[in-house]
Amino acid sequence: MIFDLEKKCEGTKARAGKITTDHGVIETPIFMPVGTVGTVKGVHQRELKEEINPDIILGNTYHLYLRPQIDILEKAGGLHKFMNWDRNILTDSGGYQVYSLSDNRKIKEEGVKFKSHIDGSYHFFTPENVMDIQRSIGADIIMAFDECTPYPCDYSYAKRSMHMTHRWLDRCINRLNETEPKYGYEQTLFPIVQGSTYKDLRMQSAEYIANAGAAGNAIGGLSVGEPAEEMYAMTDVVCNILPEEKPRYLMGVGTPINILENIALGVDMFDCVMPTRNARNGMLFTAHGTINIKNKKWEDDFSPIDEMGITFVDTYYTKAYLRHLFAANEFLGKQIASIHNLGFYLWLVREARKHILAGDFSAWKNTMVQQMNKRL
């Protein structure tokens, strides 16, 4: 993997760059649609490619490990072939999903024992076997196995947990050094900074992670319920320490506004279920604010879903029609809203990139943040 830092914004810490892997170029800043279990929910791979057009999507190790399971993915020749996606894929490590199981998992130094949310069967994730699993899935960028702490989290727990995440990172790196990619292309590990909302822990963790010398770095444990200001404070502290010449990935963030603010702090990569999950609930993101398409006010509004026309659905269908689909509980409504929202998220990061390259990111960002902070 190569990262080429193309341009730095003067007014903010935003950057534009290019990541090159064996599956092609990723222009940053980038938003990665979440393809949980080998599918971006309700969206055809062809629509994803042609309409939404991301350079990279994300898969969830925990979900893929349970279904279709690793032997099927190996027989298919990896996730790219299994789902017919020839661009980049990043897999998370399952750390976040396992943490979300709360009562159904037990975290020890060796690893995490957990109960499947599907059939209640017991499984054990360790830094070593999670690296093996990610070798089998075959993503281009793979994530270190970490513990994601809740919010709020007491200081001593956050500190203990952070050090365990660091020890786990060393085990991940050792395992990867002992093994080979399975499908003939390179896989790059990103370690994860933890430390909850404690500035001193975040600094310690960022230094540890930076010293690991990985080709890219991630920030985890945010967007777990803390106020946006705390998130920005932590991103800021961490980005000041993580090396400039490597891409920075902020995991699980967030709203369109969160994304612009974090780009301004030096983040290059994002993922979040929000555009698709909110779409399925009838919430649309636009450049001029959010729309709850279920509201009666759209019932006879025959204007296009979004005049910007970023994806084909935006001008193909009207607000009244989309509102009707949600009222009638027709799945096509969720499909349309998902394509719209993902298209908007990708437009947003592409536009951010353009403005970074053009040198006017800061002003554009401030206008956009104001514009988007409305309910239509």
Added chain:
Amino acid sequence: MIFDLEKKCEGTKARAGKITTDHGVIETPIFMPVGTVGTVKGVHQRELKEEINPDIILGNTYHLYLRPQIDILEKAGGLHKFMNWDRNILTDSGGYQVYSLSDNRKIKEEGVKFKSHIDGSYHFFTPENVMDIQRSIGADIIMAFDECTPYPCDYSYAKRSMHMTHRWLDRCINRLNETEPKYGYEQTLFPIVQGSTYKDLRMQSAEYIANAGAAGNAIGGLSVGEPAEEMYAMTDVVCNILPEEKPRYLMGVGTPINILENIALGVDMFDCVMPTRNARNGMLFTAHGTINIKNKKWEDDFSPIDEMGITFVDTYYTKAYLRHLFAANEFLGKQIASIHNLGFYLWLVREARKHILAGDFSAWKNTMVQQMNKRL
């Protein structure tokens, strides 16, 4: 509406023809995908047009009347504009849906009082107001209001009901004569032959319907649970009486084999929820038999869904991937299966047409019926 009978099969009663309306040409035999409430479930209008490519789809008056409701459809300028579909639309009359409500409707000479399946509110359908509703929806072909009898149905009930359907037809025709289309293009009424599974009633009804002199005729009250042989017997009797120079529409039929057998008896138009409903349950129709994609046997079958490649999904995705989507209860699975099945149904009727025009329909039909009568 113009019907041009292009060719008659010599070995069977199959025909190839062309219906021309203000929304274009419908090549027959044709299968009409069911767009219940202004959407073919799980399928984008663009995919419907470009991948499945029917000349006409069907909308349900009962469902559209309840949601989005008639005032919204009028404000939109009719269903074509509301759902952004510029080809032909046929609407049923609500007779079948109202009949399906069983305990929640009361049939009298004046009309049918029924309870909405959505909110339990009471409504009243008469031949007159159903014509008005279909004027507001604005389909190109609209159906007479009829009573659809159940199977089995005792002779005296079937006879009484048939005569009421005939009286209702006269009322429908009178109402249409008193009213105008609302959106500047022609609407054509198809009356409906009833008579349950009684040959003499079917003959009487076919004669009554034929005498009404409509531009096209329909056969209702079949595919309601009777054996296929009884359905074919009734279609045969009726097609021998309905005028040759007008299109014949067999409502609610059926499996791919049912469709070919009824084409051989002289039917030109079909509709059925089977391709989409079965798709959502993981059942795929192919030229070589049916596939239950949920079966474990497909788990590691990485061959294309259907090598025939009628629609893009057939070769874009593998059986193993589609099986995984169903196992993980991912909606994309239902989307893929719906496109596949509808694509196959349209391929089947297009192919039937080609063979009628080429003069070898009978042999082709027999081979196809044998081939398709298998579980893969």
